[in-house]
Amino acid sequence: MGKATVIPFGPQHPVLPEPLHLDLVVEDEKVLEAIPQIGFVHRGLEKLVETRDYNQFIYVAERICGICAFGHSMGYAETVERLMGVQIPPRAEVLRAIWHELSRIHSHVLWMGLAADAFGFESLFMHCWRLRERVLDVFEKTTGGRVIFSVVKVGGVVRDIDEGQFAEMKRVLEGIKSDYRQICNAFLKDASVKNRTVGVGYLSREDALELSMVGPFARASNVNNDARMLRNGGYAYLEGFEPILDDQGDCYARVKVRALEVLQSIDIIEELISKVPQGEIAVPVKGSPADGAESSNVVEQPRGECYYYARGNGTKFLDRMRMRTPTSQNLAGMVKALEGCDLADVNMIVLTIDPCISCTER
16 A cells, blocks of 8 residues: 655646646555646736726637637627627627637647647647648638637627638538548547547546536536527527537547537538528617626537626626636536546546636636
8 A cells, every 4th residue: 555645737737738736646656636726827807897898898808718719709798788688680690609619610629639649649639730720711711810809799790701701611611521530530449549548537427417517528428518509699590409428428538529529510600601691790789787787698618618797887897797617617527537547647637628727717
């Protein structure tokens, strides 16, 4: 019987790109307990609602995280629109949903590259990020930005997409789908990938429910929760949307769910392009949120359900703006999945929750 030792993991780590610090209580090569410590990149962004009006704050919300940038701007805008009773045009709703699904593809493919790097598959990492560049090219042509887009505003969107751009988007996505299937085969069928992921970091469905897991992390443990099923905004135009689930609950299942969600997002975008309504892309928004008015909203970010809350005070400055991000919700499940694992598997398990510490600490 060995003696328990505490080993620090992070916040700087050669494999993990996120500044997450864990104190690992280890006996021999087994992790008995993981104690997370966060706060290294806290920026106090929610406090800025006191000095930035509700139109300006959308640019702050977008900078909570570079990877989830579009989802945060959309989630914030929808929350303020509910606060003020604003109904945006149907075309703006669908355009937002299309960009949001493009954001999900870019996030998942980026994550798959990082996962490939974590288990030493360098060429697979390069192929994933090569595909991601093609998604960012679509963003650049339709929004003008590659990471921060600034295309959402309270009341709609600031740029339209014309028929020629839609046709180009479909052509690029079809090309991505063809190349992506080869990458999927590498992730889901390669023996070296399975050796590092199958049976590693298991989280049961009961634990996922008990700890309120969200996103692909939860769906890989057969928890059927996806905020897109609420059919808010542009998602109301989808027919027969069903989340991708797996019941294995290990690292391989989490890789599989994200891998298949990329193909699902491509199908969603193609369906929405065929249903984009004509009309305006924004409505004028005047006045300020009423004193004491409150609203909330949920958006299915690439990492899971993100909850937004806003409260007005009668001025153009919000009284409170709160985001509960998916990674902060999933930290408890990550700690549970780490219990009893081999020390060598820690980085793989941490990566498969797709942590976004920038979102978590805001």
